[in-house]
Amino acid sequence: MAHVSDMIADDIVQYLHSHEKKSMLRFITCGSVDDGKSTLIGRLLYESKMLFEDQLSQLEADSKKVGTQGGDLDFALLVDGLSAEREQGITIDVAYRFFSTDKRKFIVADTPGHEQYTRNMFTGASTADVAVILIDGRKGVLTQTRRHSYLVSLIGIRHVVLAINKLDMVDYSQEVFERIDAEYRAFAAQLGLDNIVSIPMSALRGDNITEHSANTPWYHGPTLMGHLESVEVAEGAEQSGPFRFPVQWVNRPNLDFRGYSGTIVGGGVKLGDRLRVLPSGRESNVARIVTQDGDLETAASGQAVTLTLTDEIDISRGDILATVEAPAGVADQFESTIVWMAEEAMIPGRPYLLKIGTKTVTVNSAPPKYKVNVNTLEHLAAKKLELNEIGVCNLNLDQAIAFDPYKENRDTGGFILIDRLTNSTVGAGLLHFALRRSQNIHWQAIDVNKQAHATLKAQKPCVLWFTGLSGAGKSTIANMVEKRLHALGKHTYLLDGDNVRHGLNKDLGFSEEDRVENIRRVGEVARLMVDAGLVTLVSFISPFRSERKMSRDLVAADEFFEVFVDTPIGVAEQRDPKGLYRKARRGELKNFTGIDSPYEAPENPEIRIDTTDKTPEQAAELIIARLVEAGVLER
Structure with missing residues (x-):
């Protein structure tokens, strides 16, 4: 008996070890309301054997009670957890689900389809590597499809799966599939989205989800799961460029130790590297790379570490450590794209809090240069931004910050806006570049103060x-x-x-x-x-x-x-x-x-x-x- 227990324990250890070695893929599902996003995720959980027997039993009972799928399992019930969602049959909040296959681990965000919840979709997409954009085969490309695609391109997701869903309701028509595919690709080309894989499917019936469907003999591309398991996305330091380390906490447990704790969000670092503290510009060398499991000689993007330096210099939460060869920029005025997320409009000149990484500063906006019509990508005149509107604005900060353009580093180029009175998040945005005047205008010291x-x-x-x-x-x-x-x-x-x-x-x-x-x-x-x-x-x-x-x-x-x-x-x-x-x-x-x-x-x-x-x-x-x-x- 003890020998059997040892064998089981060994199998568990081997399984956990192999699980740790699997790569991780983060993806979102998005599209217009009722395109089948929650159903698709429920189907993926079901097909990947990630449900317990009691969950399956509950799903069967709930599906019979709801009765919306003609006796079939209603996989959307696995994801739509809020009572308001179940009553209305829509997704309101961002629902995150975790599952794995033999080849990969996955984190999937089911994002809302309704226009009024676009802000939730933007949040769910902010950390994704792949976007699965669903389109109802009966409806084709809709306004919300275009809106979500624009946000996907804005955030920097370059891998798109065009899931043309509910083909069972149009007799698995190849003509419908090809027409929607052509229309979407024409729009996506204007956004710079060119890495698109189109898959005909029925999330409810399981067509082309994990296995090729006999109902689409004309389709010879990958299944959805097959593509998600094999799509190549950059990980760790490969995707992150120069070394960036936002200081989250100054670690001073005693007089003999001063370290700077945080998570590396760009590149890598090794012992002896010469670093620059931004925005102050002071420099020092890496003395130790400390972790809970002991010191390291090197560390890479994604790792949480504590760095100690060879010199005693003033460093605070919100500062960024970078290599002297490739420092981040420093400025207090920027051009940015903002997605407004609050019922109350964004008013130029009104002060908000801007949080970028571990740094929080006060900011106000100039009048928008323009807002974007997501259907036509036309630039429209605007005096302010209303709920879910997207615009390009100049920002004025009350102090200089270290930054990178968002297209170079999401963590040091992306920010949120916070209402100073309610502490609610009211917007999110991306830094494009520092305004030239932020570098050319300096405070003049005056003796008579x-x-x-x-x-x-x-x-x-x-x-x-x-x-x-x-x-x-x-x-x-x-x-x-x-x-x-x-x-x-x-x-x-x-x-x-x-x-x-x-x-x-x-x-x-x-x-x-x-x-x-x-x-x-x-x-x-x-x-x-x-x-x-x-x-x-x-x-x-x-x-x-x-x-x-x-x-x-x-x-x-x-x-x-x-x-x-x-x-x-x-x-x-x-x-x-x-x-x-x-x-x-x-x-x-x-x-x-x-x-x-x-x-x-x-x-x-x-x-x-x-x-x-x-x-x-x-x-x-x-x-x-x-x-x-x-x-x-x-x-």
Whole structure:
């Protein structure tokens, strides 16, 4: 008995060892809704013997209960795990499945077909080597087929399987297959997709999935599984070019060890290599390559390691280590392609967080150069990007980062955009190249700085940012505060919304994107005035929290005071000193805050003024007292 147990154990070890040696292929299934993506993956799991008996029993029971396949197994039920998906018969989220054959291991992402879930498809495709694009033989090439194909080309997937599915429903017509194949290849050629293998199939019936089907005697190409097992994709260092190592963590367990931990995302490294730290440009040599299983002499793309260097230099999370012979680029302005993923549009000038590798910075976008019509690939004019739209934009970062163009390295050229208030991912993008001006424009050091200006004026500069609805009393209170400060001998300047629109911002309207730009410009002017040593009062409706936060972040933390002039809209409308509410109610004034454009009240203002129980004079006294308390004014 012990001898049998030993034999079984040996067999298990050999199996696990052979399994480890198999290559890995990551692929996605995509296409329009109801083209059979989930059914195909379920069929692959079934044919690769990756289902347990209880799963098969449950599948049989569920298939009878659902009854959508005329008594046949409904393989889509193996993948569509969300209850909402089963009820609607569609895929909503990205479902990842793992299976293997004797020749290869696979990770497959079943991505949504509905246009509203394009953002999920983009996520699933970001790490794939092969795209299996399904087309319903009855419907042919659809808009979503083109959209997904464009995204596939954008992400850099070069191996495409055109799975012309449901041929059993068109009598396995060779004519249908060839017509769809020709139409798709004509479109794909415009995208640069030329490595295409077209396969006629029925995922439900199993035609040409693992074995050639007798129903398509005219087809002599590979089966789907046969192609996936044999397609050659570059792995490891072969696909990754020069050495790239984004630092994820500075490992300092004790005073005798300082290492830099992360995953190699490009090329390889060996002991003694001369590396450059980017963006700082400092250099050192590799002293050790440390792993949990011991030190290595070399390491390659995909390996998680800790590097130690021969010199003590300043390295932080988000820095990139590269070889001195082939360093990454460094810049703070880029041209990029963005896929917008949020219900709320991407507004030029609005600040977002950009996460690239292990680095997170603040970014805003210039107006899009164009957006792409995925049907015709035509470049269309655009002022902003809406949900699922794809556009080319210039990006401005608040600091320089190390990068590679996306076509050279996905990890150091791809990024996501994050809403700074909700922390939700709102977009994803690819860096094309650094703008020339990012290399040619440098910050000029000036000897007479903010401290020198403030000392000369004998005051602490700051921004008093008055926000509230139209008619709340912002300008009245701000004017009174400035008069009190002037009487105290303080150097001030008041930026008022209406006054600024007569000059600096007279080219801007009242659309959401223009309002964002209005506040961006004013925030920059306020920063310059603080740098000049002034107490700067800003009186603007400034309805959006994100722009107020952007203006706050331009100055030091103790230099910004948000003054929320809190007045109920009913009270503000009763005052209506300029007659604007009446015009808005009559429909003569569009995008008016509080009527047909939102106002996002401050959540934690430094000063809140309730004008229903305070006069402007009392409000001004309260603000002066708060400035004394904060040390801006002396008692």
